[in-house]
Amino acid sequence: MPWPDPPSFPERSQEVDAHHVLCQIVVDRLQLIGGNVSAISQYDYRSIVGRSFGNFVVVRELGRGAMGVVFAGYQKTLKRQVAVKLLPKALAASDSARTQFRDEAETVAVLDHPHIITIFDSGEDDEFFYQVMQLVDGPDLGELLARLRRHPVPSRRRLPLNHAIRVIREVLDGLEFAHEEGVVHQDLKPANILIDNRQGRALVADFGIAKTKHIEFFARGLVVGTPNYLAPEQAAARETDRRTDIYAVGVILFELLAGFLPVRDESGREALLRKVRDADSFFTRRPCECSGDIDHGLEQIILKATAGDPTERFPSARAFSLALERWLTARTAEAM
Numbered sequence: 335m336p337w338p339d340p341p342s343f344p345e346r347s348q349e350v351d352a353h354h355v356l357c358q359i360v361v362d363r364l365q366l367i368g369g370n371v372s373a374i375s376q377y378d379y380r381s382i383v384g385r386s387f388g389n390f391v392v393v394r395e396l397g398r399g400a401m402g403v404v405f406a407g408y409q410k411t412l413k414r415q416v417a418v419k420l421l422p423k424a425l426a427a428s429d430s431a432r433t434q435f436r437d438e439a440e441t442v443a444v445l446d447h448p449h450i451i452t453i454f455d456s457g458e459d460d461e462f463f464y465q466v467m468q469l470v471d472g473p474d475l476g477e478l479l480a481r482l483r484r485h486p487v488p489s490r491r492r493l494p495l496n497h498a499i500r501v502i503r504e505v506l507d508g509l510e511f512a513h514e515e516g517v518v519h520q521d522l523k524p525a526n527i528l529i530d531n532r533q534g535r536a537l538v539a540d541f542g543i544a545k546t547k548h549i550e551f552f553a554r555g556l557v558v559g560t561p562n563y564l565a566p567e568q569a570a571a572r573e574t575d576r577r578t579d580i581y582a583v584g585v586i587l588f589e590l591l592a593g594f595l596p597v598r599d600e601s602g603r604e605a606l607l608r609k610v611r612d613a614d615s616f617f618t619r620r621p622c623e624c625s626g627d628i629d630h631g632l633e634q635i636i637l638k639a640t641a642g643d644p645t646e647r648f649p650s651a652r653a654f655s656l657a658l659e660r661w662l663t664a665r666t667a668e669a670m
C-alpha cells in the first residue's frame with residue numbers, strides 16, 4: 335500500500351510541517367502497533383520454547399527485534415532446522431494490520447533468490463503471527479559491525495574493502511530480483527542482512543514485514559532503533575519505490591567501509607526530522623573523511639546512492655552494483 339502524500343501547508347515553517355507529517359503518520363498509518371507498546375519489551379517468550387506452530391517446533395531464541403522474536407526451530411515432517419519469527423497479535427492492533435501481515439507473507443514467499451531468505455511457511459494461531467524461514471548459521475551485519483568496532487586495532491574496526499563490496503553487491507543482486515518482482519523492502523539495515531558462514535554469502539531478511547513500524551515508533555517518541563537507514567521520502571511519509579532501498583544500501587555501504595556512521599548525538603525523533611528537513615546534511619562528515627578505504631570514486635558512489643532526492647540516486651540496484659563493479663575494475667587496473 336503506498337504511503338499517503340503528506341498534506342502541504344505552504345505558509346508553515348518546515349519544522350512545523352515535519353511535525354505535522356509525523357502526527358499524520360501516527361493517525362493514518364498506525365497499523366502494526368496497538369496501544370500496548372510497552373508489551374514489546376515485556377513480552378515473555380520463554381514459555382514458547384517447545385511449542386508447535388503447524389509443522390514446526392520452537393527450540394531456542396536467536397534474537398529479538400522491535401516487535402518480534404526469532405527462534406531456531408525444527409520442521410517435524412522434513413526433519414530440518416528452520417528459523418521461526420513470531421509477532422504477538424497483541425501488538426497488531428487493527429484488522430488491516432493483520433491483513434497486511436498475511437498479504438506481505440504471501441508476497442515474500444514468491445521471492446526465490448540465493449541472496450534472499452527463503453520463506454517456508456507463514457500462518458497464525460490465537461496468539462501469534464508466525465513466519466518460518468531458512469535458518470542462517472552466522473551473524474547479521476549489525477552484530478558483525480558491533481564485533482568489529484571492539485577490535486583493539488582501529489584500522490581493523492571495519493570490514494575489509496573487498497569483503498564489504500562483495501556483501502553489498504550480493505544484497506543488491508537480491509534487491510534487483512525483488513524490485514523486478516515489484517517488492518520493495520523498505521526496512522533495510524545491517525540487522526536485516528544475514529551472513530551465512532557456511533556458504534559465505536549475504537542474505538536479505540525481513541522483506542515486507544516491517545514497512546511502517548519504525549517510523550511509527552519514532553513518531554511516538556518510542557525510539558527502538560535508528561533512522562539512519564531510513565530514506566528521506568520514508569521519513570516524510572511520501573511514496574516509496576526501489577530507490578528507497580537504494581538509499582538504505584548506500585548508508586550500509588558507507589557504514590561497512592568506514593566502520594561507523596558520522597551522525598549527530600540526537601534522539602531518533604530529532605534525526606527523523608532532520609531527514610525530512612535537510613536530508614543531504616544528515617551525515618556530519620564526507621565519506622572520504624571517514625576512512626582511507628574510501629577514495630573519490632567510492633565517495634561519489636556512496637553520495638549518489640544516498641542522495642536526498644530519489645531522482646539523483648541510482649535508478650536501480652543493478653546500476654548501483656555496476657558502478658561498484660566498474661570502480662573495482664578501475665582500481666585493480668590502477669594497482670597493476
Ligand SMILES: Nc1ncnc2c1ncn2[C@@H]1O[C@H](COP(=O)(O)OP(=O)(O)OP(=O)(O)O)[C@@H](O)[C@H]1O
Binds near residue numbers: 397419474
Ligand atoms: N533466518 C534467520 N536465521 C538466523 N537468525 C535470524 C534469522 N532471522 C533473524 N535472525 C536473527 O534474529 C534477530 C532478530 O531478528 P528480527 O528481525 O526480529 O529483529 P531486527 O531485524 O533486529 O529488528 P526488526 O524487528 O526491526 O526487524 C536478528 O538480529 C538475527 O540475528
Ligand SMILES: [Mg+2]
Binds near residue numbers: 399525526539540
Ligand atoms: Mg529483522
